[in-house]
Amino acid sequence: MLAIGEFSRLTHLSVRTLRRYHDAGLLEPATVDQATGYRYYSPEQIPTAQVVHRLRELDVPLADVRRILRSPDPVTRAGLVADHLQRLESELARTRAAVASLRRLLAPEPSPVEVELRALPATTVAAVEDDVAHADVLAWYSGATAELEAVVDAPSGAPGGLYDNALFEHGRGHVLVHLPTDRPPRVGRVRPVTLPAVELAVATHVGEHGDIDVTYGELGAWVVANALAVAGPVRETYLVGPRDTPDPTAWRTEIGWPVFRVAAG
Amino acid sequence: MLAIGEFSRLTHLSVRTLRRYHDAGLLEPATVDQATGYRYYSPEQIPTAQVVHRLRELDVPLADVRRILRSPDPVTRAGLVADHLQRLESELARTRAAVASLRRLLAPEPSPVEVELRALPATTVAAVEDDVAHADVLAWYSGATAELEAVVDAPSGAPGGLYDNALFEHGRGHVLVHLPTDRPPRVGRVRPVTLPAVELAVATHVGEHGDIDVTYGELGAWVVANALAVAGPVRETYLVGPRDTPDPTAWRTEIGWPVFRVAAG
DNA sequence: GCTGGACCCTCCCCCCGGGGGAGGGTGCAC
């Protein structure tokens, strides 16, 4: 039996941290003296402590560490660990994108964005829609478009999406992806939806989506400068995307912001 | 002039976050109405907001973001950004090491570690020592050994280190690296130091240092099982290291824990 | 001019995973 200080020395986890892990139900001492509250660990717990240490180095949340340790089945366990490695991987991709985008932002090129005002009539499209968290948008989007493309046989234009402002302001909001077609079917999640007529301020974003808020910003500045106000969810149209070419510099995304005239300009 | 909600929509930063950035002095509104406290932003601030957004995606602390934004000189600014990318890089290396180590930990191999008790006489060595934070140990170590190796011309053995337990328990502690030699010089930070005689429980760690606490743990379990207690800083000896061969599987590190007998076993 | 609703303000509490330190009880070797 090892007192907490000794166990700390053997595992290179601080006494504080060991106590916290006990409270969190992660690494329960083999014995706790009822009278004094002293925690006593057994040497067999050292490997467990080391696994915890590694998982924490990988920023696995304590709750997930507990889940991993409690799963008796090594296959389940390996699956949970693999999930986290997957998460780290996508985190890394996000970081890479942010680095690239930062470089472009700090590059001295001004990259003027052209904005055009366009009146759009109401259209009926095949659509999938849902309330989605910001972090899940990408995954949701790929699932929804895959379903759309599987169901719509003769699309009459490029796919698009509508994104509620709440998605960016509150991290969660209504999202709709659609594919224009003459006869929108009603299969699985796919439904015919009529998008209302709007006046759009439209700018075209060139390149990766990691930079897209730059174009959003330019579009927004233009909208403000032209005494317009934003009304309703933003509309994106994916003219050229990863489906069409692997070369990101060829990608084209139209961003359309529904606007109305503020006062009498 | 844009109210905070509108600016939020244009930058995809939440209203809350914008207020926080104001408080932190990161992104001050162009105007603040003295009477009402209302924040008003100018469209020119959109690009700044986007740079902040990118930096935060890279987990750059707010204080550093402020520093980057305030540095007028683009060269300084690029340097600060590069520093952070460097930090991300080393973070990535750490993650990779943790992943590899976790895989090995979860591998079904028991990898029995052999432990031996060894009495060591007092020795005088050439040493560099200091109080170091845990996070800085690696950097400090490479600097100190480089200095040692530059100054000691005829080492009589492998380099070693002494690591205070406080380093692991409290994140900061006394560290000493040394090179055994017949005539220890007194140059720069290098000093002759006499290491006291000790009885050591010794185990040899094979492979990368990312796993070294596993061997620490096995050594500790052995020490406990043999009714010994730990006394004083751990001693590592780098028999084969990165200086000798790039192949990590060939590396050999002796870990020696000063021990004394507990009670009459 | 008034009213309603959207917008904005400050302030406090919560999350995570730790660290610092106070104030007090315990184990054990001398």
Added chain:
DNA sequence: GTGCACCCTCCCCCGGGGGGAGGGTCCAGC
């Protein structure tokens, strides 16, 4: 039996947000 290292709980702090209360403000429509 005494000193001291060790252990306990409890509270506050950090950074970078989110939730929500309670209250003031802007402005369009009537």
